[in-house]
Amino acid sequence: MDKRKTVGRLLTLWVILTLNFALPRLMPGDPFLHMSGESGDVFTTYTREQADYYRHYYGLDEPLIRQYGHYWWGMIKGDLGYSYAFKQPVSEMILRRLPWTLLITTGALLLSLAAGTLLGAWSAWKGSRWQDSLFYTGFMVISEIPAFLVGLALLVTLAAGKNWFPLSGAKTHFMVYENWWQQMGDIGRHAVLPILTLGLTRTGGIYLLVRNSLRTVLTKDYIRTAKAKGLRHRILMVHHALRNAMIPLVTRVAMQLGTLMGGAVLAENVFQYPGLGTLMSRAVTARDFPLLQGVFLVMTLGVLSANWLADWLYQQVDPRLKKNHARRQKGGVS
Amino acid sequence: MIHIQELSIQYNTPTGQVTALDHLTLSLGPHENWGVAGESGSGKTSLALSLLGLIEPPHQVTGKIQTAWGDLNNFSSNELKRWRWREMALVFQNALEVLNPVMPVGRQVTEPLRESQGISSREVAAEARRLLSLVGLETHWESAYPHQLSGGMRQRVLLAMALACEPKWLVLDEPTSSLDSLSHQAYLNTLQELQQSLGFAMMLISHDLTVIRQMTDQTLILYGGRGVEQAPTASLFRSPSHPYTAGLFNAATDLFPYKDLWGIPERVEKEVTDSCGEAGVSDEVYGSDHSGCLFFKRCTQSRISCREKPPMLQMIEEQHLVACHQGGLQKVLVGRQLSKSYQMGSRKIDALHPTSLYLRHGETTALVGPSGSGKSTLAGLLAGWISADNGEIIFQGEPLKGREAARREQGIQLVLQDPFSALSHRLTVRQAVLEPLKINGIGSRDTQEKRLVDAMKALGLRADESFLNRYCSSLSGGQCQRVAIARSLVMRPRVLIADEITAMLDVSTQANMLRLLKGLQNSQGFTLLLVTHDLNLARKCADRIWVLSQGNLVEEGTAHEVLVES
Numbered sequence: 001m002d003k004r005k006t007v008g009r010l011l012t013l014w015v016i017l018t019l020n021f022a023l024p025r026l027m028p029g030d031p032f033l034h035m036s037g038e039s040g041d042v043f044t045t046y047t048r049e050q051a052d053y054y055r056h057y058y059g060l061d062e063p064l065i066r067q068y069g070h071y072w073w074g075m076i077k078g079d080l081g082y083s084y085a086f087k088q089p090v091s092e093m094i095l096r097r098l099p100w101t102l103l104i105t106t107g108a109l110l111l112s113l114a115a116g117t118l119l120g121a122w123s124a125w126k127g128s129r130w131q132d133s134l135f136y137t138g139f140m141v142i143s144e145i146p147a148f149l150v151g152l153a154l155l156v157t158l159a160a161g162k163n164w165f166p167l168s169g170a171k172t173h174f175m176v177y178e179n180w181w182q183q184m185g186d187i188g189r190h191a192v193l194p195i196l197t198l199g200l201t202r203t204g205g206i207y208l209l210v211r212n213s214l215r216t217v218l219t220k221d222y223i224r225t226a227k228a229k230g231l232r233h234r235i236l237m238v239h240h241a242l243r244n245a246m247i248p249l250v251t252r253v254a255m256q257l258g259t260l261m262g263g264a265v266l267a268e269n270v271f272q273y274p275g276l277g278t279l280m281s282r283a284v285t286a287r288d289f290p291l292l293q294g295v296f297l298v299m300t301l302g303v304l305s306a307n308w309l310a311d312w313l314y315q316q317v318d319p320r321l322k323k324n325h326a327r328r329q330k331g332g333v334s
Numbered sequence: 335m336i337h338i339q340e341l342s343i344q345y346n347t348p349t350g351q352v353t354a355l356d357h358l359t360l361s362l363g364p365h366e367n368w369g370v371a372g373e374s375g376s377g378k379t380s381l382a383l384s385l386l387g388l389i390e391p392p393h394q395v396t397g398k399i400q401t402a403w404g405d406l407n408n409f410s411s412n413e414l415k416r417w418r419w420r421e422m423a424l425v426f427q428n429a430l431e432v433l434n435p436v437m438p439v440g441r442q443v444t445e446p447l448r449e450s451q452g453i454s455s456r457e458v459a460a461e462a463r464r465l466l467s468l469v470g471l472e473t474h475w476e477s478a479y480p481h482q483l484s485g486g487m488r489q490r491v492l493l494a495m496a497l498a499c500e501p502k503w504l505v506l507d508e509p510t511s512s513l514d515s516l517s518h519q520a521y522l523n524t525l526q527e528l529q530q531s532l533g534f535a536m537m538l539i540s541h542d543l544t545v546i547r548q549m550t551d552q553t554l555i556l557y558g559g560r561g562v563e564q565a566p567t568a569s570l571f572r573s574p575s576h577p578y579t580a581g582l583f584n585a586a587t588d589l590f591p592y593k594d595l596w597g598i599p600e601r602v603e604k605e606v607t608d609s610c611g612e613a614g615v616s617d618e619v620y621g622s623d624h625s626g627c628l629f630f631k632r633c634t635q636s637r638i639s640c641r642e643k644p645p646m647l648q649m650i651e652e653q654h655l656v657a658c659h660q661g662g663l664q665k666v667l668v669g670r671q672l673s674k675s676y677q678m679g680s681r682k683i684d685a686l687h688p689t690s691l692y693l694r695h696g697e698t699t700a701l702v703g704p705s706g707s708g709k710s711t712l713a714g715l716l717a718g719w720i721s722a723d724n725g726e727i728i729f730q731g732e733p734l735k736g737r738e739a740a741r742r743e744q745g746i747q748l749v750l751q752d753p754f755s756a757l758s759h760r761l762t763v764r765q766a767v768l769e770p771l772k773i774n775g776i777g778s779r780d781t782q783e784k785r786l787v788d789a790m791k792a793l794g795l796r797a798d799e800s801f802l803n804r805y806c807s808s809l810s811g812g813q814c815q816r817v818a819i820a821r822s823l824v825m826r827p828r829v830l831i832a833d834e835i836t837a838m839l840d841v842s843t844q845a846n847m848l849r850l851l852k853g854l855q856n857s858q859g860f861t862l863l864l865v866t867h868d869l870n871l872a873r874k875c876a877d878r879i880w881v882l883s884q885g886n887l888v889e890e891g892t893a894h895e896v897l898v899e900s
Contacts (some may be wrong), residue, residue: 076822222434225426228417229446229495240434247436317478319436 013304020296021071023062024289054084060289071293080297081290085282090294093279098298100170101275104191105264108198108219113253115199116206119241123207124214135207143204149264151197151270158193165193168272190273202260209252214245247318254310258303336362336385336503341387341397343380343559354380356559359647364502367536369546372556372580375768378539379427381556382505385537387414399859419446421498422503424820428489428512433480440466440476442454443495461538465494470524485512489521497532504534510545521548534585538703543586547571553581559626561647563662572892575650575662577633577696584856584877597688598632622700627659634859635660635695660695664730667693667716667746667829674711685711687885690723693829698855698862700893702869708885709865710751713833716863717748728829741774747822751834753814757821759807766806767821776825789820792854813842819851829856833865848875871895 055061059070074081080090119139123132159165166172170190177183217223218241226240268277276295283291315321335820343355350833355377355677362368380389387406398677399406401417408595409417426432433442439461448458452812464474469484469490480488496504509525510518522545529536538549545555553570555578563576574580581598615787626641627633633640640659645656656662688709693716703709714720716727718737727734729746739745750756755765767789771782790797793816806814815835822830836844852875855862866872872879872893879896881889889896 022720145729221426221429221432222382224388225432226434227447228388228424228426230415231419231445231448231451232415235445235449237435243436319437320481 008303016300016304017072017075017297018068020293020300021068023296024287024292027284027287039045062255075297083283083288083291085286085288090290092293093202094276094298094334096161096295097274097276097279101264101268101277102193103187104198104267104273104275105260107191107195108202108263109253109260111195111199112202112206116203117210117242117249119203120207121214121245122211123211124218124245125237132211139204139207142200143208144295145201146266147197147201148266148270150200151193151267154193154197166190170274174203191277194264194267194271194273197270198260198263201263202256205252205256206249208246209249209308213248214241217241217245220244247314250317251310254306254313257306261299262301335364335400335402337400338362339398339400341381341384341395341399343377343384344394344396345380346392347392358556358559358561360554360561360564362503362535362537364535365533366552367538367550368460368885369550369553370537370539370556371541371543371546371553373582374541374595375558376556377559378541378556380508380559382424382507382539385503385505388420390599392526394682406809418500419496420499421501422505423490423499423501425496425504425506425509427488427510428485428492430480430488433488433491435480438477438479438489439483443476443491443498445496459608464550465498466491468497468528469494470520477502484513486517486521490511490524492882493521493525493528497528500532500534502534503537505537507539507540508541509538510540510542525549525639543571543583555582560628560644560657561655562657563655564647565651567684569651569654572895575654576629576658577610577635578629580634580663580694581876584783591884610874627657628702634857635664655893663697664695665692666695666730668728669712670726670728672712672715672722672727674708674715674720674723679818684885686715689882689885689887690725693861693863695828695861696855696859697877698852698864698875699878701863701865701879701880701882702867702872703882705867706884707882709867709882710833712882713831713863713865716829717746717831719748741770743776743826743830745825746827746829746831747821747827748831748833749815749822749835751765751837753811753818753835754839756818757806758813759805761805761806763805763806763809763817764802766817767824768819782824784818785824790821793822793850795820795821809836812840812847815839816850819847823854826858827860829861831846831865835868836866836868844871869897 041065052061059067062070076089080094082088083090083093086093119135123135155167157194159167166189171183171186172190175186177186222244223236226236231240264275265277265280267273268275269281272278280295280299281289282294283295287297338358338360341355341358341360342353345352346352346728346789358377358381359731360368370381372378377834382846383389384395385399387409395407397407401421403409403413403417406414406417433439440459443465444458444462447461448455453461459476462476463499466476471487471490471494475483475487475491484492489509493506493509506525510521513521526549528694536549538546540546540668545732550567553563553565553567554561555570555576557576557578563570563574563579565575570579570582574583582693585598626643627636627645630636630640637659645657647657648661650656650662668690669692670690671688672686672690673684673688675682675684677683689712691712701709701712715722718727718734718739721736734746740747761769764786767786768782771785772779775786776782786802787797790802795813795816796799806817809817819832819835830851836847839847848871851862854860864872864875876893879889879891879893880887881896
């Protein structure tokens with residue numbers, strides 16, 4: 001990898017981590033005025049002495065630059081700190097929640113990719129017939145609706161209305177599973193609505209991208225070449241058309257991972273799903289700096305590494321961008 | 335055999351219908367090599383695509399392509415799949431995106447094989463290497479991507495790809511346009527070798543006429559989607575008969591490497607005559623809203639009647655078809671068995687032994703030979719200035735009677751070697767140039783004045799009063815010769831015979847003079863007979879050369895044949 005890219009990435013990382021440090025401290029409010037247990041509990045109110053004690057205890061009375069130093073030192077050691085509100089190590093809390101978020105984001109990603117690609121390909125193949133126009137308009141509208149609205153709509157109709165799916169949570173409380181597939185089924189049933197919510201709002205973008213990209217690709221000379229060769233329709237569509245049309249999709253999906261995370265936060269809160277999103281909203285209400293920083297950190301690292309992965313993947317799917325293939329011929333055009 | 339009958343292709347684009355091919359009829363024999371030439375946009379590529387059934391709705395194909403399996407335009411999609419690549423393959427015009435950018439070329443070459451014959455992937459890989467080496471590429475290129483290849487290599491990959499299923503027919507669309515001259519020749523050699531070993535028939539589409547001359551047996555010239563000339567390649571290159579073909583040949587740089595370059599004018603500035611000889615130039619005449627000959631407005635020999643209906647291909651010689659209402663380039667002036675002898679006291683000198691020759695419309699013919707070979711005599715005979723002892727001269731289909739053709743418009747004009755003696759020194763420039771019009775009573779005063787000014791301008795002379803009133807005796811040699819030519823041009827000749835007109839001029843003036851004449855010819859379309867002893871001059875200017883020696887016509891042919899091949 002070339003030097004400039006590496007430096008750029010390190011710089012991005014530094015800026016993000018610094019923002020991560022600064023943002024909670026810029027928020028109005030004080031962690032020790034809000035220190036409390038679960039919502040609904042009786043709020044503990046601290047006297048000024050007590051608050052000062054805690055401030056000192058957690059090092060918040062130190063100069064900012066020293067706090068910043070501690071923050072970095074902790075991160076390097078892999079220690080994300082200790083939650084003010086929950087009196088637990090932040091890393092443990094995050095690790096407990098992370099799988100749930102991963103479950104619904106991956107699920108939503110796969111769902112939107114599959115649905116978007118299939119419908120997009122079908123729509124492009126139909127050309128400018130009515131099916132295409134219908135889907136096009138439909139998805140244009142859907143992709144503009146915010147995720148939490150879709151979530152609420154699903155909640156009202158499919159969960160509250162029809163009672164097909166549970167209203168909230170990731171699994172049934174206090175349930176003792178007889179076997180692992182029963183457990184899987186329960187978890188799956190709980191994950192359906194969050195995944196649908198997140199997935200549906202993603203599908204529009206992917207559908208539009210695949211459709212437009214494929215429509216462009218279908219006019220290319222190499223498609224005509226493939227047709228002239230008498231190839232089967234499936235080979236033509238998959239190896240020549242889709243394979244080329246998917247190239248821009250790779251970047252698009254990676255770029256959208258950030259918004260997918262954002263969507264997950266909202267969706268989790270709608271469905272009270274015990275992922276990072278709900279944890280984050282708790283941390284915000286409690287002004288729980290270490291927890292907030294920890295959640296931010298994990299999310300941004302996730303998005304960043306997804307972007308880097310996409311960068312690498314992009315070179316893999318498009319041989320024209322591969323650097324290790326030395327240009328053997330001077331006349332080659334990139 | 336493949337019989338193409340009345341094939342038309344229409345592209346339906348958002349901005350309207352475009353006819354790419356118009357009622358084309360053609361028969362391709364199993365071992366024949368066809369060449370298809372024409373300007374860009376003449377329908378060459380559309381023809382190639384239609385042979386593989388690649389013109390799809392909303393575009394329209396009508397007519398028939400009769401193959402051994404029936405009409406290609408009625409093939410089911412399965413028949414079409416089997417026809418493509420296995421019976422007929424296409425070497426696409428080279429462009430970066432003609433190959434899939436994300437698939438290694440080896441795989442693209444053998445892809446059709448994978449489907450059809452159910453061979454193992456190891457065999458396929460071996461076949462890829464075999465095909466690449468067949469077209470002269472090293473085998474390690476099989477894993478390269480298209481962007482890593484040079485244009486020439488990509489051209490070879492395209493060829494290897496087309497040969498993968500050993501088709502019976504191979505269409506090549508502009509195979510050499512992306513190659514430099516060295517790889518160009520190497521590519522054609524490869525192609526010829528492959529044809530010998532694999533035995534496919536070819537259709538070679540190219541705007542490069544040398545390629546067509548080298549590689550093909552039959553040639554089709556397309557113009558605006560219509561076939562305008564169709565003939566055995568040798569015959570076509572010997573005498574291109576459609577005005578368009580002739581123009582195309584004039585514009586080809588490599589066909590006659592020494593010759594000067596002239597494009598086909600977009601619109602010919604001339605008076606179009608109808609059959610009664612009435613003349614008129616107007617935009618109405620040039621408008622494209624007629625169903626007649628498409629080449630009408632660029633053609634120098636067209637008549638009003640050419641606009642009435644489209645010309646059909648008709649045979650003018652064995653196997654030589656031309657679509658022209660005038661039957662191709664007319665033989666404007668034909669001399670048959672002309673001979674002339676002079677009596678010098680008791681001795682009889684044979685200046686010209688029986689000689690036959692012809693001049694075609696719009697062509698420049700050079701009559702070369704050493705002095706005393708009878709050039710001027712022949713020139714005089716053809717102009718009607720000297721009467722022949724024997725033989726006859728046919729001018730535009732009718733026998734020439736004395737100097738009659740020199741006295742009328744659209745006739746024959748002769749310009750002589752020595753301008754000083756050709757122009758009376760007592761006349762002013764105006765009088766000298768207008769003399770033929772006045773004597774023959776042609777045109778009103780205004781018309782005469784207009785023609786005078788036009789002719790002066792065309793020849794790069796000043797047309798102001800002070801120059802027109804100068805006496806001819808005060809002019810320089812170059813000016814004098816141009817005035818003499820202007821005097822011929824006011825008669826709007828069909829044939830201009832120039833007898834050593836540059837002999838008395840310096841090199842620079844000579845070059846200017848000849849460029850002027852060629853330019854005028856290119857736009858007005860008269861026939862030029864250049865009598866000269868200067869071979870280099872002939873090579874530079876002439877389409878066709880006749881060589882005279884001691885009163886005999888010893889050689890004739892295109893400039894290339896006479897000066898390069900012999």
